[in-house]
Amino acid sequence: MRRWRSEIFALALFGGTYWQIVCLVWQVAEPWDAPLYWTVAYPLAVGVSGIVGWFLRSRGWIAGAVINLAQMPIILLNNGLGPLWAVGLLILILMTIPAASLSALAGRLAIRRQYA
Numbered sequence: 001m002r003r004w005r006s007e008i009f010a011l012a013l014f015g016g017t018y019w020q021i022v023c024l025v026w027q028v029a030e031p032w033d034a035p036l037y038w039t040v041a042y043p044l045a046v047g048v049s050g051i052v053g054w055f056l057r058s059r060g061w062i063a064g065a066v067i068n069l070a071q072m073p074i075i076l077l078n079n080g081l082g083p084l085w086a087v088g089l090l091i092l093i094l095m096t097i098p099a100a101s102l103s104a105l106a107g108r109l110a111i112r113r114q115y116a
Contacts, residue, residue, distance in 0.1 A: 007056065008066055015070025018045065020077075029078040030088075031071050046099045053103025057114075060107020064099030068092065 019031045022041045026034035034041055049067050053060030072092055076085070 004059065007059070008062060011052065011063055011066040012070050015045075015067035016073055018048075018067070019071045019074040023074060023078060030075045032091075042095070046102055049099040049103040050106045053106035054110045056103070057107045057111050060110070061100045061104035064101070064103035065096050068096040068099045 022031045022034050022037070023029065026036070028034050031037060031041060045067055046064070049064035052063035052067070056063055069092055072089060075088060
C-alpha cells in the first residue's frame with residue numbers, strides 16, 4: 001500500500017511540474033492555452049504516461065490519470081477558482097481517457113511480455 005501512494009505522489013509531482021513548465025514556456029495561465037498544447041504538450045504527456053504505464057504493470061492506468069489530472073492544481077494555482085472550474089475539470093477527465101487507456105494497455109503488454 002505504501003508503494004502505491006508513493007507512486008501516485010511521484011506521478012502527481014512530475015505531472016504538476018511538467019504542466020507548470022508548459023505554462024511558463026508559453027507564458028499562459030492554463031496549460032491548454034499553450035499554442036502547441038495539442039501538437040506537443042498533450043501528446044508528450046500521453047506518451048510519457050504510456051512509458052510509465054509499462055513499468056507500473058497492472059496499475060499502469062494510474063499514470064495516465066494522474067499525469068493528466070495534474071493540470072487542475074496548476075490551473076487553480078495560476079488562475080484561482082473561477083466560474084468555469086467545474087467545466088474545466090470535466091474536460092480534463094475526458095482528456096484523461098486516452099492517456100489512461102494507453103498507459104493501461106502498456107501495462108498489460110508488459111505483463112503479457114513478462115509471461116511470454
